[in-house]
Amino acid sequence: MSSLKKTGAAKLTLVWVVVALFLVNFTIAGSKGPACDLNGDSSCDVADIDTLAGGGASAINDWLAGAATENSHASPYLASDTDLDRDVDLSDYNALAGSFDPTGSGAAFSDGDGDGDGDVDLSDYNTLAGGFAPTGYAGAAGVPEPSSMVLCMLGLVFGSGIAFCRKRLWS
Numbered sequence: 019m020s021s022l023k024k025t026g027a028a029k030l031t032l033v034w035v036v037v038a039l040f041l042v043n044f045t046i047a048g049s050k051g052p053a054c055d056l057n058g059d060s061s062c063d064v065a066d067i068d069t070l071a072g073g074g075a076s077a078i079n080d081w082l083a084g085a086a087t088e089n090s091h092a093s094p095y096l097a098s099d100t101d102l103d104r105d106v107d108l109s110d111y112n113a114l115a116g117s118f119d120p121t122g123s124g125a126a127f128s129d130g131d132g133d134g135d136g137d138v139d140l141s142d143y144n145t146l147a148g149g150f151a152p153t154g155y156a157g158a159a160g161v162p163e164p165s166s167m168v169l170c171m172l173g174l175v176f177g178s179g180i181a182f183c184r185k186r187l188w189s
């Protein structure tokens with residue numbers, strides 16, 4: 019009688035083990051998504067890269083390349099593109115400037131910490147300034163930026179304005 023009870027208990031335990039293994043396997047298989055999806059919502063975006071705060075440059079750069087591929091872009095996201103909208107513009111600059119803290123720690127990618135060292139400092143700023151591309155950075159190399167063209171035109175207008183005034187006043 020007691021051996022029957024033992025056999026029954028062993029069978030029940032075996033059933034529970036099988037059920038548990040099935041549930042574990044189902045959970046693992048169900049949560050499989052792209053490697054860049056770090057928060058498990060099936061998309062690779064700013065919320066994911068922000069979880070790498072302070073994780074170092076190579077973790078950031080790996081994610082930027084992997085997520086760009088996952089999101090069907092031909093080239094990796096730039097480290098200064100704080101909102102990952104494929105440009106480096108004034109809104110990226112404002113994010114960095116608003117969180118500028120060279121001695122800080124724990125800054126996220128969307129705060130402007132493009133090199134993943136946890137601070138938002140001159141090095142992050144220089145990277146942003148060097149890659150500033152308000153019209154987008156996919157194939158935009160070599161095209162003069164509108165801001166510099168406007169400055170040149172203003173310079174021309176201002177310069178000829180001075181020449182005009184000089185002519186009027188001193189001739």
Ligand SMILES: [Ca+2]
Nearest residue numbers: 055057059061
């Ligand atoms: Ca995600």
Ligand SMILES: [Ca+2]
Nearest residue numbers: 099101103105
């Ligand atoms: Ca951007």
Ligand SMILES: [Ca+2]
Nearest residue numbers: 131135137138
């Ligand atoms: Ca930094």
